[in-house]
Amino acid sequence: MSLVKRTIGVAASVAVAFATFVAPAQAAPAGCSDDLKLVFQGALTGPAAQTGIGEYQGFKLAVLQYNEKRGSGPKVEPGFIDTQADPAQSPALALATVNDKCVIGVVGGMYSGETRAALPIYLKGALPVISPSATNATLPTVGGDVFHRVVANDDVQGPALAKLAGNQPNAKVFIVDDQTTYGKDLATTVKKKLEKAKQVGSDSVTEGTTNFSSVVAKVKKSGANTVFYGGYYPEASKFVKQLRDNAATKNVKFIAGDGVLDNEYIKLAKTNAEGTSMTAPYIPMERADKALTAIYKKEFGVAPAVYTLEAYNAAGFFLAAVKAGKTERLAILDYINKTSYKGVGQTLKFDAKGEPATKVMNEFIVKNGKIEYVGAIK
Amino acid sequence: MDFSIVVSEFASLVLDGIVVGAIYALVALGYTLVYGVLRLINFAHSEIFMLGTFACLGVTMLLGYTGFEEPIGIGLFLLTFILITVVAAVASGSAAMLLEVVAYRRLRRKGANRLSSLISAIGASFFLVELFRLLTDSKDWDFPRLLDKNSLFEVSSAYFTADKLVVLIGAFGLMFALDRIIKGTRLGRGIRAVSQDEKTAVLMGVDVDKVIAFTFLLGGVLAGVASAFYMLFYEATKFNVGFLLGISAFTAAVLGGIGNIRGALAGSFALGLIQQFSSAILGYNWRDVVTFLILVLVLLFKPTGLFGEALQRARV
Structure with a gap:
């Protein structure tokens, strides 16, 4: 086990270093005989579950929409690991994800702590990560070049x-x-x-x-x-x-x-x-796209939550890579690092640290028992 | 470090310290009573408290409270709150007795050593916490506001609100009642006898099993009432609420001298005040550092706790 892990680790780091020269475009990743998998990391149960479920559903909606319109492209299965946003639980789940050869990317984690704990494992497995909501500023130092996030950091x-x-x-x-x-x-x-x-x-x-x-x-x-x-x-x-x-x-x-x-x-x-x-740093889905919000409500029976749109767009970037013929982790990583993706209400483009090129920070206020959008803070 | 706050906010710090101390005291009594008769730290006691908080919540849910109501009138409040308290006391009391039967009685009969009972206690505690984590979805649960929390009267910087008065009057009334039960009733005498010398007590015709069951019942009822006060005061609970409060209550019992009832009371109020003042002066994050430093110092110089000596003379 440890030997295998080390081998993967070494291979991965070498490969990451030469990512520019490695650009295979195969139908399925080596060692995977099933559908491609995109995995969401976050809390689906536990105290943070409300945000987590919203993110997961946003992520899932993007995958479902892709599968409907994929044509001859490879099918992508939406998976998840439920960390309960707990840093103690995320490493083991991340390892299982890395070891699953069919997994091509991770949307998550939702909170900084669980993300920080899982990142070294993703880095070793050269598994690209786009977090919709982890905002701690130091995450790029642990995540190396596999880490990206949609939102502006703390x-x-x-x-x-x-x-x-x-x-x-x-x-x-x-x-x-x-x-x-x-x-x-x-x-x-x-x-x-x-x-x-x-x-x-x-x-x-x-x-x-x-x-x-x-x-x-x-x-x-x-x-x-x-x-x-x-x-x-x-x-x-x-x-x-x-x-x-x-x-x-x-x-x-x-x-x-x-x-x-x-x-x-x-x-x-x-x-x-x-x-x-x-x-x-989030944009309410209702503000960005009313039609998409209606589809979301119809699919899941609830209104979008915080960071739902960010998870939708993060998944969208991965799916754009698949659409462009990238199915290996390294190829997808390279695609994400080098291109940009026009999502709903925002364009995703990452700098060398995986931080978003455009940094949004909005103000919200509680009014009449509801969270209301005030506007961007400049 | 800010000592000037002690001057300007002295009264409010004292009042809040005593209110928190009163809640600690009711829970600490459960630890100390059980220790008195069994020489066993009932680690699952904090979960008996936690169960009580959810019983309180259950009652308000059954009564149709959603949490967004205006506070209710004083008459209706008293009726509602007495109902809540009684249900919580019954739930916690019966859970404590059940715990004794399931986790301790058989071990005691088999003559198992204390370590086994301790492990059994910790096991029962984990079982209950994890069970409630699953049942309650690990969420924070809010309790409706039953009582207007505007200040009724003020003494210096201290605001006396209705909920604080209810907690204080209720807790002191209960402590007095407990004192009467221990001193004046047959079963109370039994508790004192068993805690002095179990073997002699048996020879004198004391039914030890009955006394122990009664002790758990008393401790459970007190924890149940404490949970009702806690919910009135803090208006929220969670599956791990017992752990956080239990540590404080247990510390208070040890500080006062575990096994000693008056010690538990004194220890609880002392702890409430120490926590309040240390967090005001040094910052909340220093609270536990100071608290446990004081505990260690007290135990260094007086290993039986502040009132521990009285235990041997069984002046419970």
Whole structure:
């Protein structure tokens, strides 16, 4: 097993290095006697499942549409690995994916942690990856040239959040993070980019925190009128509730990144979520293409979620490669690295690090119990 | 480090520390009661609490709450909340008794050593957590707002809200009731007798099995009531809620002197306050560092915990 793995690894890295010269165009990859497979990595169960299912369905829709119109092109099967967005679970699943010779690419993972844990394995297997929603800025350093993402990273999101917080009238901002890779990085960027005069305090909690009363006491004492939270919606919903329950911090403006941008946030925080501003590098499918949204709703019986369109377009890029006659991992990787793809509402083109050439960062706000699109932050 | 917050927010930190401490105390009592009679840390106790939170949630769902209602009037609230509390207490109490029968009783009869019981306890805990992870889809579950959380009155910087008052009054009432049960009833006497000397207690005609079952029932009921208070206060639960709270409650029991009832109470309030003040002064992320440092220091100088000596004299 380890010998095989090492051999693959060596072969892959050599091959990657000379990817330019290797451009085979066969009907099926060597060692695969079945249909080609495109795999989605993300959470289909567990706390992050709502976003994950949306992404998976967007991905699946793209594959289904391709298969319908493929003509004489090879059939592609939509597969998935359910990591529950858990970094502890993703490596084993990624290894199984790499070892399946029919898999030509991965759309995912959805969160940064699970993606980071799986990337070294994909890199070894020379399996191209396009993530629709993993935003941690350091991912390209682990993912080498197999890693790509549709969305702008946290280096873009952090400054946008700082701008959003600083733009509040007489902004006095209190900054809280949850000490996760995602939350802490965002908070650090906000601290760096926001004028010092506008920062009145900070604190760090942990994932799973339920009792925010000491943090609320600090916000109260700091006299802040704006609170930035770097973290995810389960804790954010509790935090915002406890802020609103305290007469002194009741009216603070609550600002968070895309980790909070989820309908579950509103379900958990209820009316306390009203007015929460969030940033996200995503484009709502409804805004990009009404007809596609209708098809999606008809196919899955639900409205598209966050990053559904990004997953649809990520899958679209892979399928464009297959359409162009590329069926081997390296050929597809080369195709993705060198060409661009005009998807729905956005054009995918990656720079040398796999980052998107055009970086979108939008603002959203909770209004009347719904997440509403405000506009791009410039 | 910010000590000025201790001055300006002293009252609010104390109040919140005591409210959290009261919830810890109800759970800590379960650990300490079982340890008192069995010399066993019932690691599955935190899951008895978790089960209670979902029982609370079940009641509100059956009553038709979706979570988006306005808070209800005080009369209706009391009726609803008493129902919720009773159901949670019954659910947790019977689960605790069942746990004792399934996970511990047979081992005890076979004369298995403590280690086997400990493993059995951990196994039961994992079983319940993973079962609820599956049943609840690993999601966060929200609890409806039953009570308006506006401040009723203020003392310095502390806002006294209705939910905090309910938790405080309820918890102190229950602690008093427990004290009466342990001191004044036949089964309470049995608990004290078994925790002093099991063999002698048997010779004196104490039905040990009955006493142990009753101890688990008491601990379970307390955890069930604690879960109702927790839901009222935090309005959310999750399959792993017991683990996070259980660690704190267990720490409180050890801090006060495990096996000692008053110790568990004192330890819980001390822990609530320590957590509140350390997170305010040093930052929330330092909370557990400080908490456990204090625990280690206390145990270094007084290995039986703050009130541990009383255990030997069985002044429970």
